[in-house]
Amino acid sequence: MKRETKIIMNIFCIAGLFILCLTNEAKAYMDPGTGSFVMQALLAGLVGIGVFIKMCWTNIKLTIGRLFKGKENSNTPS
Amino acid sequence: MVRKNIMWNIHPFLFAVFPIIFLYSHNIRSMESSRMVGPILFAVCITLCLILLLRFIFKCFNKATVMSSIIIATFTSYGHFYQTFQTSISEENLIYMDIILLNLWVGFVILLLLFFFRTNRDFNKTKAILTIIPSLLIFISISKIGLYAYKNHELYEWHYSPQAKSIPSIEPKQSADSPMPDIYYLIFDAYARDDVLKKYYNFDNTPFLSLLEEKGFYIARDSRSNYTQTCLSVSSSLNMTYLSTLADQLGTNTNYVLPLNQMIKKNLLFEFLTQHNYKTISFATGYYPTEIHNADYYFSPSWVPDDFQNVLLERTPLPSLKFMFDMPDRRYKVIAHTISQLKEIPNLDNGPHITFAHLSIPHAPFHFDQYGNERKIFERGYANLDTNSEERQKYIKGYIHQVKFVNSQIIEIVNCLLENSKTPPIIVIQSDHGPSSFLKWNNPDKMTYYERMAILSAFYLPDFDTQTISPSITPVNTFRIILNHYFQTDLDILEDRSYFSSKTEPYNFVDVSEYLDENSNGLASMEYVSLFRQIQ
Structure with a gap:
């Protein structure tokens, strides 16, 4: 759990710094900031996908392993 | 264990408050943090209701929170994605795109509901x-807020200091015995001078100006604005001063405009007239910097969102529903309400009154046709007016x-x-700056600030020798001449100067007064601006 927390914190810092460097300043009195919003949403989405893969990594490995194993077995002549 | 469960179930609330914190972080230079409180409370309440409703439907708390998060995230980001595609679609097809997007969103939510039922x-x-x-998203926005506050901590300290809140006092030479007239300061945003x-x-505006003259108005035929932006112009005119001192205090490279809001809300003109037993009157404007809520009388239509809340609402699918169900636009409601209420002011009470009304018309967007009917225009956010002829023609048509x-x-x-005033009133009809069919903030060599700074200025001043008013008067002197005449003050008449500054550096003033004549095509003067910047 501690390792996971550390990974999440690292992700936060790297993604946060990356976005902070790229975000634009408001151009109008009340600027909706669509460009920054979309970019942040996409990056946060990518982080989410990354975390999801990380969480399911054991299951993914097992599934892929099973798939290849099944293929190998089916290729073996009976 | 219970605490851990709660922590992992707060995500719908995080999704709900993120757009509010994001919008504040993006516009921190021009708004107070307190304006987030109302929307955050509203978002939390709505989220709670949604979770409870979905919990009742699914009989499962996890399902309810996950479904709520997805609905909230797509609902509050809808307008951002819409705007991303908007630029590549023609104006006529925008409504169809909106119908398609709205149906897609509703379809997605229904499919999600079915999925959650079955799983x-x-x-x-x-x-x-x-x-x-x-x-992560909230963390980024809060970091951005912290970074801005850290970089600008001196400005914040100054902004909240008593020095920033203090305004100079004006001493009248003698108090008047006769009943004092009501004063009306009506600002029509971006109203151009007749030659422009x-x-x-x-468009020939002579018949209108002649009608005003017949009623006793003096029209300053060569009037110019002091600044090119509303908040600069109005804070300057209401305080009867140039903003050079403020620029010196804040620095020319900052975009921190909160002090201007403060200068408008607590302005020298209102302070002075309050001391002379005037009651202050203001109206909802739909533009937060010029909203003077603390006036003695503040007129507003039944609830209308302010500009911050409006931008938040515009990011949701709600404007599409408003358009489809033919509901009046917020801006239309505010302007129509102010116009109708203005006519009632003389009947309000015994006064005297100082009435300040900033009407964001004929400024774009063009919600009114020439007869005052609401034009259904479909747009979200700010129009990005380009200088190509097609866009300019549309602007000109709507503007006229x-x-x-x-x-x-x-x-x-x-x-x-x-007709209804017991004592002949003082009426000032003025614009804060000119229109913007040639305006491009980022490419000033292509814009004509002659168009942006030549303004309408019309004065109804009873018992006043209007021959003494300069035809090229600027708003900074408007109330100096009025107070000197009607209140026997001894205010200096300032030299009429006009300053250009961009949105990104509002205090980086460039004096363009010498270049504001009718014969200038703007390009020569912009060369001067470029040269000035290079020298700086």
């Missing part, structure tokens, strides 16, 4: 991811329609004020 999953992993995503209308808009409507309303308002 038996526990969503424990999904909950974790749904918590991480908005937490003739030259660039092919609004000028015609405003003209008819000004005459009606003036008639009401003159």
Whole structure:
């Protein structure tokens, strides 16, 4: 759990710094900031996908392993 | 364990408050943090209701929170994605795109509901991811706020200091015995001077101006604005001063405009007139910097969102529903309400009153046709006006329609004020800056600030020798001459100067007064601006 927390914190810092460097300043009195919003949403989405893969990594490995194993077995002549 | 469960279930609330914190972080230079409180409370309440409703439907708390998060995230980001595609679609097809997008969103929510009904999953992993995503987004926005506050801590300290809040006092030489007149300061946003209308808009405004003259108005035929932006111009005119001292205090490279809001809300003109037993009157403007809520009388239509809340609402699918169900636009409601209320002011009470009304018309967007009917225009956010001829022609057409409507309303308002006032009133009809069919902030070499700074200035001043008013008067001197005459003050008449500054550096003033004559085509003067910047 501690390792996971550390990974999440690292992700936060790297993604946060990356976005902070790229975000634009408001151009109008009340600027909706669509460009920054979309970019942040996409990056946060990518982080989410990354975390999801990380969480399911054991299951993914097992599934892929099973798939290849099944293929190998089916290729073996009976 | 219970605490851990709660932590992983707060994600719908995080998704709900993120757009509010994001918008504040993006516009921190121009708004107070307190304006987030209302929307955050509203978002939290709505989220709670949604969770409870979905919990009742699914009989499962995890399902309810996950479904809520997805609905909230797509609902509040809808407008951003819409705007991303908007630029590549023609204006006529925008409504179809909106219908398609709206149907897609509704379809997505229905499919999601069906999926959640049928599935038996526990969503424990999904909950974790749904918590991480908005937490990261909020973390970024809060970091941005912190970074801005750290960089500008001196400005904040100054802004909240007593020195920033103090305003100079004006001493009258003697108090007047006769009943004092009501004063009306009516600002019509971006109303151009007649020569600009003739030259660039092919519109002859002479009949309207002649009508005003017949009623006793003096028209300053060569009037210019002191600044190119509303908040700069209005804070300057209401405080009867140039903003060079403020620029010196804040620095020319900052975009921190909060002090201007403060200068408008607590202004020298209101302070002075309050000391002379005037009651202050203001109206909802739909533009937060010019909203003076603390006036003795503040008139507003039944609830209308302020500009911050409006931008938040515009990011949701709600404007599409408003458009489809033919509901009036916020801006239309505010302007129509102010116009109708202005006519009633003389009947309010015994006064005397100082009435300040900033009407964001004939400024774009063009919600009014020439007869005052609401034009259904479909747009979200700010129009990105380009200098190509097609866009300019659309602007000119919409602008002239609004000028015609405003003209008819000004005459009606003036008639009401003159007929119903017991003492002949003082009426100032002025614009804060000119229109912007040639304006491009980022490419000043292509814009004509002659168009942006030549403004309408009309004065109804009873028992005043208007021959003494300079035809090129600027708003900074408007109330200096009025107070000197009617209140026997001894205010200096300042030299009429006009300063250009961009949105990104509002205090980086460039004196362009010498280049504001009718014969300038703007390019020569912009060369001067470029040269000035290079020298700086």
